[in-house]
Each structure stands twice: as structure tokens, then as C-alpha cells.
Amino acid sequence: MSHDVVPPRPGTATLPTEQPIRFIEPNGELAPGDAHGGFALPPIADLVDMHRRMSVARRFDTQVTALTRQGRLATYPSALGQEAAEIAASRALLPGDWLFPTYRDTIALLDRGVNAESILSFFRGDWHMAFDPYEHAVAPQSTPLATQALHAVGFATAATRRGEDTVCLAMLGDGASSEGDAHEAFNFASVWNAPVVFLIQNNQYAISTPTRRQFAARTLADRAVGYGMPGHYVDGNDAAAMLAVLRDAVAHARAGGGPTLVEAYTYRIESHTNSDDPTRYREDDERRSWQERDPIARLEKFLEAREAFGDEDRLRVQEESEHLAASTRDAMNATPELDPLEIFDHVYSAERTSLLEQRAFLEAELASAEPAIGSGGAR
Amino acid sequence: MSTPSTRAAEGRTASGQVTMAAALGQALRHSLEDDPNVVIFGEDVGPLGGVFRVTDGLARDFGDQRVWDSPLAEAGIVGTAIGMAMNGMRPVIEMQFDAFSYPAFEQITSHLAKQRNRTRGAVRLPIVVRVPYAGGIGGVEHHSDSSEVYWAHTPGLTVMTPSNPADAYSMLREAIALDDPVMFLEPKSRYWTKADLDLPVQAAPSNRAAVVREGTDVTLLAYGPTVATAIEAADLGADEGLSVEVVDLRSLSPFDDETIGASVRKTNRAAVIHEAHQFCGYGAEVAARVTEREFFSLAAPILRITGFDVPYPSPKLERYYLPTAERVLAALDTWEW
Numbered sequence A: 001m002s003h004d005v006v007p008p009r010p011g012t013a014t015l016p017t018e019q020p021i022r023f024i025e026p027n028g029e030l031a032p033g034d035a036h037g038g039f040a041l042p043p044i045a046d047l048v049d050m051h052r053r054m055s056v057a058r059r060f061d062t063q064v065t066a067l068t069r070q071g072r073l074a075t076y077p078s079a080l081g082q083e084a085a086e087i088a089a090s091r092a093l094l095p096g097d098w099l100f101p102t103y104r105d106t107i108a109l110l111d112r113g114v115n116a117e118s119i120l121s122f123f124r125g126d127w128h129m130a131f132d133p134y135e136h137a138v139a140p141q142s143t144p145l146a147t148q149a150l151h152a153v154g155f156a157t158a159a160t161r162r163g164e165d166t167v168c169l170a171m172l173g174d175g176a177s178s179e180g181d182a183h184e185a186f187n188f189a190s191v192w193n194a195p196v197v198f199l200i201q202n203n204q205y206a207i208s209t210p211t212r213r214q215f216a217a218r219t220l221a222d223r224a225v226g227y228g229m230p231g232h233y234v235d236g237n238d239a240a241a242m243l244a245v246l247r248d249a250v251a252h253a254r255a256g257g258g259p260t261l262v263e264a265y266t267y268r269i270e271s272h273t274n275s276d277d278p279t280r281y282r283e284d285d286e287r288r289s290w291q292e293r294d295p296i297a298r299l300e301k302f303l304e305a306r307e308a309f310g311d312e313d314r315l316r317v318q319e320e321s322e323h324l325a326a327s328t329r330d331a332m333n334a335t336p337e338l339d340p341l342e343i344f345d346h347v348y349s350a351e352r353t354s355l356l357e358q359r360a361f362l363e364a365e366l367a368s369a370e371p372a373i374g375s376g377g378a379r
Numbered sequence B: 001m002s003t004p005s006t007r008a009a010e011g012r013t014a015s016g017q018v019t020m021a022a023a024l025g026q027a028l029r030h031s032l033e034d035d036p037n038v039v040i041f042g043e044d045v046g047p048l049g050g051v052f053r054v055t056d057g058l059a060r061d062f063g064d065q066r067v068w069d070s071p072l073a074e075a076g077i078v079g080t081a082i083g084m085a086m087n088g089m090r091p092v093i094e095m096q097f098d099a100f101s102y103p104a105f106e107q108i109t110s111h112l113a114k115q116r117n118r119t120r121g122a123v124r125l126p127i128v129v130r131v132p133y134a135g136g137i138g139g140v141e142h143h144s145d146s147s148e149v150y151w152a153h154t155p156g157l158t159v160m161t162p163s164n165p166a167d168a169y170s171m172l173r174e175a176i177a178l179d180d181p182v183m184f185l186e187p188k189s190r191y192w193t194k195a196d197l198d199l200p201v202q203a204a205p206s207n208r209a210a211v212v213r214e215g216t217d218v219t220l221l222a223y224g225p226t227v228a229t230a231i232e233a234a235d236l237g238a239d240e241g242l243s244v245e246v247v248d249l250r251s252l253s254p255f256d257d258e259t260i261g262a263s264v265r266k267t268n269r270a271a272v273i274h275e276a277h278q279f280c281g282y283g284a285e286v287a288a289r290v291t292e293r294e295f296f297s298l299a300a301p302i303l304r305i306t307g308f309d310v311p312y313p314s315p316k317l318e319r320y321y322l323p324t325a326e327r328v329l330a331a332l333d334t335w336e337w
């Protein structure tokens, strides 16, 4: 039996830092240099831009939550408190790059330029997806957990083989990171050296399941090492750290360096969706302690101290926020005309006799004076 | 000059006949040649040529950017194929054995089948999932399942299964050219079936059933591995003076009501034969559809000759499980003629 030395593998794994990478402390002060994880603070202008986008996104998020409470939307998974990770994900990408989001990542989509109404018509229950993924380089929001991470790897691999320098960023939650598809995606991406960034938003809960019941590793970023890729453990409530790390990971992928796993250590302030009761699984104190680490307030203090943000900016941001909130209200308070016959239109590329027959059946029912159609499914 | 390896590349055996496995390999080869976006990946499909050698020689001739071994993970194979197809490729992927497709069930049913619908037609997924399926080769457990009903039940999927080398070639070419996802079920007990064939060959369109044996007394509806069983039953029946028509369904979804209906109107009797379990099986759908449409031309209830409602048995017992020509004839005998 031979005991040959195993040749080194090509992976470029690095152990994540002990503490989350951070530039801005919860009180708005600059974190000590050893907390920066070797990354450079992004330009102040980019942080001002992040602040504006995060603020607008928060106003949008609270508006949609309110509309959901009023029954205008069937459901809405809020990302309140996670704006730094959400907006950094969108900002780290170039226009031709692709975002592969989950149901929670509405504000990242919005920031990517997808129209609010077409995103929300999913949650209102009009259509599963109402935007064209190719128009915005945004894949459909995935409801089954972690599945879209594999789509991102395939898309990015195809891009490389076609000579395009597209990078794909897949977003997933801490719960989703337990799914087999997540592990398969990490492994495929690394073996294929795919230009992909995996962003795990560890917001402490998967519906009600806390992370201590979700994984036993020190951090989720630690997993990267086992797959042969770099992993970064980042303060998810620090917009500067999120932007710096994600930008670096995107550049690394674009330069042919392969995938990176980034964990954003953050918190979901709102309930999982409107049908969730968070009082059953977490204390108010816990939420308050995270509100003190709020990503927007923190960034604002940091920028104010550098005179990069003042009352005039505050007004401008408010105006933009209220404008979006109002147009979202208007759009969601209108009841769209839906064509029930369209359910048959997008199943196959070619016509199918059996579907044509079922379509004709529904059409006849719709045309009859006493339609045999129910008053609508569950809201 | 014909060395063994060029013969394999031409899809011919030494005797000049084409096996179904070789016909499938040729279909893949020609599709790779015709369209640079076609790629093949999966477990062991590269240098080994797949465990059934269907992809034999393709990695060598097209390189590892077109044909390559993926990590061993079925959800990963289907999921990454979905992303590739979203970005312009036409992946042909393999689930090594029927029951090993189950880890990919979610990717297939929740995404592969639905992405066109979810995006109102914006995302097309021209992906072929090749599944060597069904039994009869003495495989240990999980190597002999007939999983067709899971896929046929799922809107958005097209499900085909060839029963002979010509169909195998022609239907796989069509499947790869189709803009929709196709579950392409290859009856592994038929891989070594030979036919005298010059490829390329253009068989009947893949969405149509085919009358493979004309008869007047009864229609046997079969697909994939059981077409051979039905033909054998027709031969045995002929010895007893029974005129048996055999229809090879070829396409499980869509279902060819027309061809099947016409046959049943001619013979007034029908029986379905499949290897999969009977309960909630494909035969139930066939019987229900044909009954709904052709009830008044039926002289007897539609019969199902199928596997039993048990997990697929161990190799030494599979012959007790698989439907045989004798069982088919015995079943027909239960009718009052």
C-alpha cells in the first residue's frame, strides 16, 4: 500500500476572521483597523449613496408591511433591519451581473431597478412573477429554499464558457444554508471555479428556529473552507463592511478567482411574514438590542461626523422615500384586471390539445350567465 | 477502414446493427455537432461514457467544455442545468439510475417544470434529463424503478420513452431541439436491443403514439420496456387465433388521445401494460382517459397488467414482479369474449 502525499488542491480557501468584519461601530464611530479584515473603507460618496438607498428601501418596506396588514397583499416577508446586506448585494454588482434572490430580498430587487408594482404583484397574488428576469438581470425570487443558489452556479458557468464576464450573486438565509441544495451549490461552484458570490444573511432565525438549532459550526462563513473557497464573516448591519466585502468578492469572481461565501451577521426586526407570531420564540429585549445596532442610524452618524450628510440630505431622502411609498400605495390599492385564461398560456412552448380543451372549458364557463366558478381561493 | 473504435463512433456494432444505447449516443453526438450550445454533463458521462456507455467517446471528441463529469449530486446537476439554460445553453443531463433522480425531485418539479410558467414565458428551459429507468437487468435496489408517473403528473414537463433504436435516436434529437424541459426515459433493459439502421433516421414525431403491430381483437397499450412484452403477447396470441394490435405510446406527456382512441374504436378492447406499480400508476390515467372518450366503443373494461404494489423486488425475484406476455394473455382471458 502506498502512502503518497496527496497533491495540494487548487482551492483558495481562507479562514474567516474571528470577529465579524466591521468598519462602522454601532455608535457610528470608525472601528479599529484590525476589525477591517484587510479590506479598504469604500469611498464616502458610495456610502452616501448606500445610505440614501437603504433609507428609501426601509420606507418602502414599512409601507408594504402596512399594506399587508390592511389586506392589500397576501403576504410580505420584510427585510427591515437587513438593509445594509440587501442594498450592498445590489450595489456590488455591475449592470450585466445577475442577482439570484429569495422571497425576502424584495428591496435588493427594487434597488436593482425592478419596478415595485411588478415585484409586489407576486405577494399580492396576481402572478408568481411579473417581471422579465432578462430585463433586470434578476432571477425569479425563489420560494423553495436554496434552490436558486444552484441556478446561479449554472448561469455563471454558462457565462464563463460563453466568454462573458458575468458574475452571479445568490442570496440565501441561515436556514436555507442547511438545505442540501446550498451545499451542492457551494461544492459545484468551487469545483467548477464559477464566478459566483454566495451571500448568507444570518438574521438569527428561520421562521422561529434559532441559529443554535440550525448549525453547529462557529459561523456559517466557516463552511467556505471545506468547499475550498474564501469565506468572510461580516457585520451585516454595517453597510460599509458589506459593500467592501461583497465588491471584493465580485471582483475576485470576475477576475477568475471563483466563488466566495459571505455571511452577513444581522437580524430580522419584523416578523417572518405577517402570519408569524415572533413573541412565541424571541424576547422584545433581544429585538431592542439589535435595533440599537441599526444599519441606517449607524451609517448616518458616521456620515454626519464626516459632514457628508446633513439636514438637506435628510429632506431629499425623505422626499424620495415618501414619493415611492405613495406610488406603491396607489399601485397596491388598485385592483388589477387578471385574465384567468392566461393560466394556460405559459406551460409549454407548443400547443397541447389537452390544455386547449381545458382552456375552452374555462372560457365557456366564464362566458356563461351562471359561472360555476368559486369566489376565489384563500387570501 | 473500420476499427472497433470508429465503429462505435458510427453507432454500429461489429455485426452492423445499431443498439439502442449506440443510437442514443449518436443522437447526442449529432446534437453536439449541430448546436454549440448543447452540453452534456452528469455523473461519469465523461471519459467512462456513462455507466451504460451511452455517452461513449463524446468527452474525447468534444472536449471537457462540452461533455464533462459533474460532482455527484443530482439536485446540483439539475439545478445548475437550469442556470445554464437560463443563460443560453441546452444541457442534456443524466440521472444515473431512475431512483437516484429523487434527490433532484424538487429542482425538477418546482423549477424545471415551472420556470416558464412562473415567469410568464420569459424563461425557457431547453433541458433534457436522461433517465435510464425500469428493471429487468438484475439491478440491486434503487436501480430498477419506473418513475414515469412522477414526471408525467407534473405540468410543464414533457415525458418521452422510446422502445427501439430508431425511436431512441429520433426522439432524443427532437427532445434536445425542443424549447421545453423533457424527461427522457430510457428503458435500460432495451439498451442492447439491435436494429438494422442507418443513422440519422427520422421516426414519427415524438408526441405521437405508434401502432407497431396491427390487429383487430384487442389493443395492447405499452411503452418503453413493455412494448417488447406486448409484441411477444401478440405473437403468442396469434398462435391462439387472437388478433392483437400493439400501440407504443412513445410520449407519456402529452398523451396521444387520437392514435390510441382510433385503435380502441377499431378493436373495442384495450389493456395497458407497464412495469411500474399499479396503484395510481400511469395505467390508471390511460384507462380513465380512454374510458371517458371511448366508453361506447368499449366491449369490456380496460385492463392493467403491471408490476405489483410493492417496492421493486430484489434481482432474483424480479421475474415474479415484471409483467410477462403470459400474464397479458391470462388477463385478456378474464374478459367474456
Ligand SMILES: Cc1ncc(C[n+]2csc(CCOP(=O)(O)OP(=O)(O)O)c2C)c(N)n1
Pocket (backbone or CB within 6 Å): A104, A143, A144, A145, A172, A173, A174, A175, A176, A177, A203, A205, A206, A207, A268, A272
Ligand atoms: C424547501 C423549503 N422548505 C421549507 C420552506 C418553508 N419556509 C419558508 S421560509 C423558511 C425559513 C427560512 O429561513 P432562512 O433561510 O433563515 O431565511 P429568512 O426567512 O430568515 O430570511 C421556511 C422553513 C421553504 N420555503 N422551502
